[in-house]
Amino acid sequence: MQPEIIAKYFTLTEQQQQQFDALGALYTEWNAKINVVSRKDIDELYVRHVLHSLAIAKVCSFDSGAKVCDIGCGGGFPTIPLAILFPEVQFTAVDSIGKKITVVREVASALGLANVTPINARIEAVKGEFDYVVSRAVTDLKTLKGWALPKLRSGQCGTLPNGMLILKGGDLAEEIGEARLRCDIHRIGDWFEEEFFETKQVIYSRK
Secondary structure, three states: OOOHHHHHHOOOOHHHHHHHHHHHHHHHHHHHHOOOOOOOOHHHHHHHHHHHHHHHHHHOOEOOOOEEEEEOOOOOOOHHHHHHHOOOOEEEEEEOOHHHHHHHHHHHHHHOOOOEEEEEOOHHHOOOOEOEEEEEOOOOHHHHHHHHHHHEOOOOOEOOOOEEEEEEEOOOHHHHHHHOOOOEEEEHHHOOOOHHHOOEEEEEEEO
């Protein structure tokens, strides 16, 4: 576990550093009960899950009071790391699998994150509108676009206009074409030097 890697790329308060430090033990404990992170990845939690999630913050910094929805949040990525980094932003973590939402709820509670609302439901059943939708390794861009667009409201509550910020890997040309998605592609390897990020990207598409 290498929690200090977060401070390599982000300026943190003492409380934020303590919260990031605590993630390793919390996810190791929960992973023993519910397999939310692949067994081979748990030792690489801070690079492959925490820092990867925070790549979104390199593309867009959210304003205080912004509302962000994580579609298919799994065990809490990217919601939990982003909620630590942006304590004044409201995060709604949505997943259809109840045991994963249990992990998100318990981890957020243990960290004292009052800005995380976990919801066990399909995204279509979630009420309300959001400024940004984030997602990581959930589905193809065409499907994700169909889920996200009805949930997004127009405006700008961060350094970019409201829209989708999606963590993806590999060659996305065909997938972007099928989705008819007008987007910007940001290479995570431009910010983070670890080899894991060489083929990873953040896809941004405005509302």
